[in-house]
Amino acid sequence: MNVNSRQHYLKKLVFLPLLMLTACSITPEQPDYAALISAEQQRVEQWQNFPQQTDVAYLNDLIDTDMFDGLLQTAMQSNPSLQQTLLTLQIRQSQLTQASAEKRPIISSGFSALNSSDTDASFGADLSVSWQADLWGKLADNERAAELDITEQNLLYQSARDTLAAEVMQVWLTLIAQQRAINIEQQRNDSLQQTESFILQRYRQGLGTLEDLDLARSAVATSSARVESLTEDFRQQSIQLKTLIGQVDNPQFDLPEDYPQVVIPEIDLPRQSLNRRPDLLAAYAAIQAASARTEVAYKDLLPSLNLQAVLEDVGSSPRASLFTAPVWSLLGQLTAPLYQGGQLRAEAEISELDTAIAYQQYRDTLLNAVTEIEQALSQEQALLKRQQHIETALASAENNLLQYQANYRSGLFTILDLLTVQQQTYDLQAQLDDLIYQRLLNRISLGLALGLEVRA
Numbered sequence: 001m002n003v004n005s006r007q008h009y010l011k012k013l014v015f016l017p018l019l020m021l022t023a024c025s026i027t028p029e030q031p032d033y034a035a036l037i038s039a040e041q042q043r044v045e046q047w048q049n050f051p052q053q054t055d056v057a058y059l060n061d062l063i064d065t066d067m068f069d070g071l072l073q074t075a076m077q078s079n080p081s082l083q084q085t086l087l088t089l090q091i092r093q094s095q096l097t098q099a100s101a102e103k104r105p106i107i108s109s110g111f112s113a114l115n116s117s118d119t120d121a122s123f124g125a126d127l128s129v130s131w132q133a134d135l136w137g138k139l140a141d142n143e144r145a146a147e148l149d150i151t152e153q154n155l156l157y158q159s160a161r162d163t164l165a166a167e168v169m170q171v172w173l174t175l176i177a178q179q180r181a182i183n184i185e186q187q188r189n190d191s192l193q194q195t196e197s198f199i200l201q202r203y204r205q206g207l208g209t210l211e212d213l214d215l216a217r218s219a220v221a222t223s224s225a226r227v228e229s230l231t232e233d234f235r236q237q238s239i240q241l242k243t244l245i246g247q248v249d250n251p252q253f254d255l256p257e258d259y260p261q262v263v264i265p266e267i268d269l270p271r272q273s274l275n276r277r278p279d280l281l282a283a284y285a286a287i288q289a290a291s292a293r294t295e296v297a298y299k300d301l302l303p304s305l306n307l308q309a310v311l312e313d314v315g316s317s318p319r320a321s322l323f324t325a326p327v328w329s330l331l332g333q334l335t336a337p338l339y340q341g342g343q344l345r346a347e348a349e350i351s352e353l354d355t356a357i358a359y360q361q362y363r364d365t366l367l368n369a370v371t372e373i374e375q376a377l378s379q380e381q382a383l384l385k386r387q388q389h390i391e392t393a394l395a396s397a398e399n400n401l402l403q404y405q406a407n408y409r410s411g412l413f414t415i416l417d418l419l420t421v422q423q424q425t426y427d428l429q430a431q432l433d434d435l436i437y438q439r440l441l442n443r444i445s446l447g448l449a450l451g452l453e454v455r456a
Contacts (some may be wrong), residue, residue, distance in 0.1 A: 079248030
């Protein structure tokens with residue numbers, strides 16, 4: 001090794017450690033967000049437990065029927081919002097290809113021709129290969145951020161699928177509930193019409209009063225108005241279902257007369273339930289992606305090394321210019337930002353703050369998740385107790401109605417007393433049916449909150 005080569009080698013040995021020290025001083029040490037998240041989850045208290053739990057694997061297994069499976073499949077294929085989420089996922093996959101391409105060499109070629117009155121025609125061809133050395137792992141960090149973007153979007157897509165499935169199931173249950181509400185109100189209307197006919201008959205026989213007949217007719221008209229209102233609610237809900245499954249025409253489906261069985265999902269430990277939720281997992285992936293981009297932003301302050309090799313040739317004909325006697329050159333360029341008015345450092349600090357924002361967004365998602373689970377568990381208990389009380393009240397009201405009907409025929413009670421008891425009885429029937437519906441609806445919300453996913 002000659003003296004010049006030795007001196008050049010020694011300069012490189014001194015220069016590289018200086019670059020490493022510079023890199024260590026510029027790149028910040030970010031908070032341990034994984035430890036912070038683990039501490040947040042450990043503070044979550046144990047969920048309430050219920051004796052009648054069922055170990056179901058999927059969200060749509062909560063309902064013991066396959067009558068709406070066709071609606072779910074149509075929704076997964078046709079819902080516009082879900083398809084937009086899927087297309088965004090495909091964009092993230094293409095962006096990963098872009099990020100990965102930055103680590104690979106760039107090969108380009110060119111061909112030129114020159115012809116003038118002063119000189120003979122000449123032709124030139126060149127082939128160049130350029131490559132950026134990933135000295136600090138910046139390109140690898142950028143690629144990792146793109147991979148985490150895909151992970152996040154894939155989890156968001158899963159969350160959107162699960163939410164859509166829960167909405168379809170809940171609308172389907174709502175249609176059953178509204179159909180039953182119409183039937184209950186129609187039964188009330190039929191009973192009131194029978195009472196009106198009985199009063200009219202008594203009035204013609206001179207045993208009743210005109211006031212009694214007016215009260216009975218008013219009750220029938222009020223009930224008829226409620227039937228129309230409930231029927232319109234059913235039509236509006238059918239339109240909502242059509243929108244959810246992404247169709248402009250009315251879907252064909254059958255509704256059962258009775259409610260299907262909806263089971264209570266298994267209540268796991270808080271950490272297991274939370275780590276199953278795709279929105280929380282997506283929020284954590286967003287933190288990791290933002291952290292990787294912070295590393296990239298700070299590494300933009302460091303020197304970069306670009307290598308380029310060029311092979312070129314010039315000839316008097318196109319064939320002669322195609323590298324018959326080529327000349328090659330090799331260029332190595334080490335560049336470092338010196339002064340840009342603080343722009344790069346500001347961008348790095350912004351990226352660091354974006355990571356902190358992503359962590360706070362995770363905390364917000366975590367709080368919402370805990371709230372959803374606790375509210376659904378509390379609702380299950382409260383609705384069960386209310387249902388038991390209304391069942392007791394309805395049994396007493398039905399017995400009382402039979403006595404009032406008999407006593408009114410005997411002239412012991414007025415028509416107002418009878419209509420009041422009838423109104424209370426059918427109101428209790430409607431309340432009981434609504435409580436059953438609310439419990440079934442809440443169990444779907446509970447399954448979604450616990451992170452159950454829809455079966456593909």
